[in-house]
């Protein structure tokens with residue numbers, strides 16, 4: 611099995627970006643942990659980050675043929691991108707929504723996820739450990 615971890619806008623700045631909210635680990639650190647955990651569970655893993663909605667949509671499309679499941683932190687697109695939501699619905703592969711912060715405990719606009727209804731589930735609020743939990747969830751879903 612092969613999974614794809616996708617990171618949306620501003621997550622390339624992890625480590626420097628509001629560390630009190632998002633932590634001090636860089637995206638490279640987190641990708642290493644995601645793929646390390648996937649490997650332990652017998653899965654291959656690719657990672658991708660973009661600040662552009664269309665690039666994220668096109669990467670999700672690759673799951674049609676190349677991946678068994680998706681782990682997705684869509685960043686702020688979570689809250690309003692119907693294009694990303696439709697892409698997830700289109701590829702019909704399990705997708706686990708991930709957030710570092712507890713989006714439900716923050717500003718009102720972060721409480722809504724337009725992608726949640728097309729994802730298998732949402733993991734939010736555990737910092738970088740959210741991604742590790744998501745790898746385990748995806749491993750079960752891909753069985």
Ligand code: DQA
Nearest residue numbers: 620683685686709710711720
């Ligand atoms: C985030 C939460 C979003 O509201 C925010 O726009 C992000 C990061 C998180 O991981 O906590 O960019 O997805």
